[in-house]
Amino acid sequence: MTSRTRLLILAVAVVLLAGLGTGFVLHAADRADRRTRPRAGGPPVVAGTVSLDRPGQLFFVDMAPGPYVDHVVSVPADDPGGTRTATPLKCERFFAAAGTGVCLQSDQNVFTTGNRALILDASLHTVRTVPLAGIPSRARVSADGRFAAWTVFVGGESYGAAFFSTRTSILDTRTGTLIPNLETFAITLNGQQYHAADDNFWGVTFAADDDTFYATLGTAGHTYLMRGSISRRSVTSLTENVECPSLSPDGTRIVFKRRVLAGSSLWHLTVIDLRTLKETPLAEHRSVDDQAEWLNNSTVAYALPTPGDIGSDDLWSVPADGGGTPQLLLPGASSPALLP
Amino acid sequence: MYLADRAAPAEGAAPSGGPRQLARAVSSTVLALGAVSLITDVSSEMVTAVLPLYLVTGLGLSPLGFGVLDGLYNGVAGLVQLVGGHLADRGRNHKLVAGLGYGFSALCRPLLLIAHTLTPLGAILALDRTGKGLRTSPRDALISLSSAPEHRGRAFGVHRAMDTAGAALGPITAFLILRQAANGYDAIFGVSGCIAALGVLVLILFVPGRPRAAAGAPAEAAPARKRVDLREAATLLKLPRLRALAGCSMLLGLTTISDAFVYLLLQHRTGISDEWFPLLPLGTATGFLLLAVPLGALADRIGRRTVFLAGHGALLLGYGLLLWAPAGPALPFLVLALHGTFYAATDGVLPAAVADVVPEALRGTGLALVGTGQALARFLCSLAFGAAWTAWGDGPALTASAVGLLCCAVTAGVVLRPTRTPQGDQ
Numbered sequence: 001m002t003s004r005t006r007l008l009i010l011a012v013a014v015v016l017l018a019g020l021g022t023g024f025v026l027h028a029a030d031r032a033d034r035r036t037r038p039r040a041g042g043p044p045v046v047a048g049t050v051s052l053d054r055p056g057q058l059f060f061v062d063m064a065p066g067p068y069v070d071h072v073v074s075v076p077a078d079d080p081g082g083t084r085t086a087t088p089l090k091c092e093r094f095f096a097a098a099g100t101g102v103c104l105q106s107d108q109n110v111f112t113t114g115n116r117a118l119i120l121d122a123s124l125h126t127v128r129t130v131p132l133a134g135i136p137s138r139a140r141v142s143a144d145g146r147f148a149a150w151t152v153f154v155g156g157e158s159y160g161a162a163f164f165s166t167r168t169s170i171l172d173t174r175t176g177t178l179i180p181n182l183e184t185f186a187i188t189l190n191g192q193q194y195h196a197a198d199d200n201f202w203g204v205t206f207a208a209d210d211d212t213f214y215a216t217l218g219t220a221g222h223t224y225l226m227r228g229s230i231s232r233r234s235v236t237s238l239t240e241n242v243e244c245p246s247l248s249p250d251g252t253r254i255v256f257k258r259r260v261l262a263g264s265s266l267w268h269l270t271v272i273d274l275r276t277l278k279e280t281p282l283a284e285h286r287s288v289d290d291q292a293e294w295l296n297n298s299t300v301a302y303a304l305p306t307p308g309d310i311g312s313d314d315l316w317s318v319p320a321d322g323g324g325t326p327q328l329l330l331p332g333a334s335s336p337a338l339l340p
Numbered sequence: 341m342y343l344a345d346r347a348a349p350a351e352g353a354a355p356s357g358g359p360r361q362l363a364r365a366v367s368s369t370v371l372a373l374g375a376v377s378l379i380t381d382v383s384s385e386m387v388t389a390v391l392p393l394y395l396v397t398g399l400g401l402s403p404l405g406f407g408v409l410d411g412l413y414n415g416v417a418g419l420v421q422l423v424g425g426h427l428a429d430r431g432r433n434h435k436l437v438a439g440l441g442y443g444f445s446a447l448c449r450p451l452l453l454i455a456h457t458l459t460p461l462g463a464i465l466a467l468d469r470t471g472k473g474l475r476t477s478p479r480d481a482l483i484s485l486s487s488a489p490e491h492r493g494r495a496f497g498v499h500r501a502m503d504t505a506g507a508a509l510g511p512i513t514a515f516l517i518l519r520q521a522a523n524g525y526d527a528i529f530g531v532s533g534c535i536a537a538l539g540v541l542v543l544i545l546f547v548p549g550r551p552r553a554a555a556g557a558p559a560e561a562a563p564a565r566k567r568v569d570l571r572e573a574a575t576l577l578k579l580p581r582l583r584a585l586a587g588c589s590m591l592l593g594l595t596t597i598s599d600a601f602v603y604l605l606l607q608h609r610t611g612i613s614d615e616w617f618p619l620l621p622l623g624t625a626t627g628f629l630l631l632a633v634p635l636g637a638l639a640d641r642i643g644r645r646t647v648f649l650a651g652h653g654a655l656l657l658g659y660g661l662l663l664w665a666p667a668g669p670a671l672p673f674l675v676l677a678l679h680g681t682f683y684a685a686t687d688g689v690l691p692a693a694v695a696d697v698v699p700e701a702l703r704g705t706g707l708a709l710v711g712t713g714q715a716l717a718r719f720l721c722s723l724a725f726g727a728a729w730t731a732w733g734d735g736p737a738l739t740a741s742a743v744g745l746l747c748c749a750v751t752a753g754v755v756l757r758p759t760r761t762p763q764g765d766q
Contacts, residue, residue: 006545013541017534024530028521035522092397106397115615133614135396153396154617167614197726265458289400305400310456311523313400 038066043332045084050074052145053099053122057339058295061094062086063312064332072103072124077295077338080330089124092136093150094335096120100145100173104136104152117150119173130178133167138244138291139335142206142213146174147230149204149213168201168215170230179230182215186234189217189224196220201235203244203291207251214245214254223259225272239277243267244291246300248320249340255282255292255300255320265289269302271320280322293336294320303334369486370495372546373479374502379539380442381503383449383532384468385510390518394525399456413469414719418712420473425708428478429568434704435549438482441475442540444468449533453526477708482547484695484703490640492695493647496688497636504629508622573705581697586710588752589690592652593717595745597725597738599624599679602658606675608734610667620676627680628687635684636692644693645756651685652749654678659742663735690714 042064050057058080062073068086072094075084091103099122107114115132117139134154141148151168168182179185182201187194200218207213211231217224225242228235245254252274257267258281267289269282282300292302300320303313313334318326329336428437448468455461480496487495517528576582603620606612612620639647658678665671691707698706721741728737 001545010541010545013538017538021531021534024527024534025517025520025524028517028524028527032522032524106393131613131615133617135393137396153392195730197730303400311398 035065035069036067039064042066043081043084043330045073045086047088048085050085050087050124051122052096052101052120052124052339055339058330059094059096059101059335059337059339060315060330060333061091061335062332063306063334072101075330087124089118089120091118091335093139095139095141095148095337096339097141097143097337098145098339100141100148102139102141102148102150104132104139104150106136115152117148117169117171119148119171128171128173128176130169130171137166138168138203140204140206140291141337142210143208143249144210146210147172147206147213149206149215151202151204165198166200166202166218168204170204170213172230179233182228182235184233185228186232187217187226188234188236189219190237194219201226203246203256205245205247205254205291207247214247216243216245216256218243221262225254225256238274239272242272246292246294248294248297250297253320255294257288257290257292260287269300269318271300271322282318282320282322283324284316284318284326286326290334293338295336295338296340301329301336301338303336306332366491366495366498367486369547370483370499372542373483374499376442376539376543376547377479377499377503378506378509379535379542380445381506382510382513383536383539384445385507386514386517386528386535387449387452387510387532389511389514390525390528395458395461398523398525413466414715416466417469417473418715418719420470421476421712421715422705422708424474425477425481425704425706425711426568426570426573428481428704429573429702432568432701433549434478434482434485435543435547437704438475438478438547439540439543441471441473441478442536442543444471444474446471446533446536446540449529449536452529453533477704477711480691480707480711481695481703484691484707485700486548489696492692493636493639493644493689494633495636496692497633497639497684500636500684500688501629501632504625504632508625508629568701568705573702576698576702576706576709579697582694582706582709584755585690585694585697586713588748588755589710590713590717591748592745592752593714594721594724595741595748596655596718596721597741598718598722601722601725601729602662602675602679605662605734605738606672609662610671612672620672623673623676624679624683627677628683629680631681631684632688635681636688639685639689639692643758644689644696645753645758647685648689648693649749649753649756651682651689652745652752654685655682656742656745656749658682659738659745663738663742 045066045068056077057074058077059072059074062068062071062084070090071086072089072091073084073086075082089103092106093104095102101120101124103118103120105116105118115134115136117130117132118126119128121127132152134152137153138151147170149170151166154165154167170179183199196219198219202216204213204215211229213228213230215226215228217226223241223243224237225239225245226235226237241258242256245256247254253271254274255269255271258270260266260268266287269284269288269292271280271282286304288302288304290303292300295301295317298320299317301315301317304316306312306314312332314328315330315333315336316326317329318324424437424441428434445468448464451464455464483495483499484492514528517524517531521527599621606620607617635647658675661671661675694707694710695703725737725741728740
């Protein structure tokens, strides 16, 4: 083969591959564009004012195609199919309680990662911005609105390797004290003092006493349900194989995702009674990878991927006693937060 | 090995560094392989950069537990590297084995378009690592076989600089695509596939099948050789100079803490904000990119051993700064510059030195042996450092590494001192 032939083949290949690559990008750009246009039959949504201290509203991140996709919206809790009221706020993950909101954002670009947590007042004004070390994952606010917590996935700690860890932070919105990393807390695991380089916390849920919280500790291939004390800066293990706990409004039970098979990414929603540590599997048989939210003392809500629509979720609900069947609560929605 | 007679222009004729001299000193095969690596790294790093984002925001998965797999992959990649090196020597077709390696990785990109759960994604990443393991030693063997021994340091430097440039361009390409198309991960995988295919094509078209003896290369290339089998490959271990290089690189690897820990320590020391944290590897890459060629050329001139050891000296200095320097605004830049210098002075210089002592017929196997040994040692170091960090805290763990590195470097300096036999590394 002469070098001229080689160059000719290369030039033709470059043109073909560049065309194919451009096609991929244009297709994706068009899809992104279509995502912001309303689709016939989609849920009705209008811009409006909301307040994080008005009870009876269900907040979530809208994932239905339309101009308010990815925005925080609210519907009346007793009429989830009703008109969605859209706020100007865009979040990857959102939670709110009693006049305090937390919104995890992610603006990826070339030179900064643009991940941040916004602490919001009742009218959704940002009162504090905290830069995040990684990709938003979980967010929670205590029932009285005093404490906010969030978890991010930290990648990029290993050059070119698929390695992930989590970082969980707790903020006292009253004093402004930020605990940037729960890994600094004293850990008691199975009755022993414990510390390891691979400690990872995720999925905080707060109790009503403004001190106790629950979270997952992952270390050495195991996950544990930890009960923590913010004032004592300590956590103690209660039981194993509990991820993303969420405490019931009456403070007696926790709904969590239970890993079905070690090493697999299959989880089953389960409720654990904190007094007896008895576990009750719920009637949802699909794999749930979310921190569920209690709609009341007998029902939980959680997100599942929308079938055939990558990047979108639907919200489902299921009874917390193991009976009944899952019900579609809201199509095109994630990050549920109910203001009771 | 000094060359008595050669047709190529004498090294000392002009000061090094000019582009024309670079072109003369580096064969077209090396430039072609550098281009293949650059293109392939753009393709693979654009995926690496967005994979966490894709898993979490695109697929809604929580990607913990990949850490376990990662260690496994690295072990697999090490073993595959030995297989790749040996197969290339056995069939005397380095290009074919390297091409298969690049091809495997290219195949992963379209597969990413259809995998939506963690298990197939893990399998695809394993295939990618297999490709990487397979291609590394045959590629380095090709570089060494197509370069005159006195220019090998520079040749590897050029290759590593091009490779790192690709690694830096990858994430930028990915985020430019995400800017055009929100959630356009499929576009990133598609474009990445096109780029990877281009890399394989450049390899097929522009890298010669049988390494041609470089101008002035010794005449050992020409005669027909008998088949290389495993027993013959095992004779490599009888070469004292290769044993010395393999042993020393393993010894030094045992005290080279992984990049992740360097960045974490830097953050602990200076309180670099979390939002800047992901940019730290870019600092190392910049140093590596800028210094790979000059330090490679310097290694050709003043001796690979000197530059290789000086590179570890730079790393030691970096450890020292992390331990004792006041946390001023310049500290991160200094540490990252030293970290990049360490890579520039060692990553290409070591294979250049290995190539000098391994007979041509066993070049791939010899390079794989040293590469695998070094990777294994670094992996053990990661485990040990993690345990030491847990037991003693970061400061004492780093102090122990620094003391270990100093001891290993002194040992290596003694073991690798120039010998009077013609098998010297200079």
